[in-house]
Amino acid sequence: MNFALGFKPPTAAAATAAGSSGPGPGSGSGATMENLEKQLICPVCLEMFSKPVIILPCQHNLCRKCANDIFQSANPLWQSRSAASVAAGSGRFRCPSCRHEVVLDRHGVYGLQRNLLVENIIDIYRQQESSRRVNQQVKLLLCASINGGCCKNK
Numbered sequence: 100m101n102f103a104l105g106f107k108p109p110t111a112a113a114a115t116a117a118g119s120s121g122p123g124p125g126s127g128s129g130a131t132m133e134n135l136e137k138q139l140i141c142p143v144c145l146e147m148f149s150k151p152v153i154i155l156p157c158q159h160n161l162c163r164k165c166a167n168d169i170f171q172s173a174n175p176l177w178q179s180r181s182a183a184s185v186a187a188g189s190g191r192f193r194c195p196s197c198r199h200e201v202v203l204d205r206h207g208v209y210g211l212q213r214n215l216l217v218e219n220i221i222d223i224y225r226q227q228e229s230s231r232r233v234n235q236q237v238k239l240l241l242c243a244s245i246n247g248g249c250c251k252n253k
């Protein structure tokens with residue numbers, strides 16, 4: 100499987116807009132949300148990215164814990180935070196999406212840049228998802244209690 104995760108580099112405008120806006124009108128955006136969800140799937144765990152999200156030099160994104168898993172299995176002798184045991188001083192692993200080799204310094208995956216834009220998008224997406232679900236439940240409850248169940252087929 101080959102996930103082409105093509106996020107453009109974060110722009111200041113998008114980052115600030117993402118931080119300040121509340122849940123907007125979400126009706127009629129089902130397809131958009133589905134496409135968006137595909138962009139937010141980690142190629143390693145195949146779930147939505149879990150924070151913190153890091154961005155590789157090849158512009159692909161990974162959960163930091165997934166990047167760490169790959170990195171640890173590629174460099175079994177490398178141990179984070181114990182500089183004494185790091186003889187070479189660097190480790191490397193390959194991007195699971197494009198096989199680009201990523202070279203890490205002694206900070207390991209903690210030295211990689213976080214992708215705050217993706218983290219913001221995930222936050223907003225989760226908010227939208229939960230408010231959509233709540234709205235549906237509220238509608239059903241109201242319907243059942245007030246109208247005696249107009250949502251059911253008569």
Ligand SMILES: [Zn+2]
Pocket residue numbers: 141142143144145146148149161162165
């Ligand atoms: Zn992951």
Ligand SMILES: [Zn+2]
Pocket residue numbers: 155157158159194195196197198199
């Ligand atoms: Zn890549």
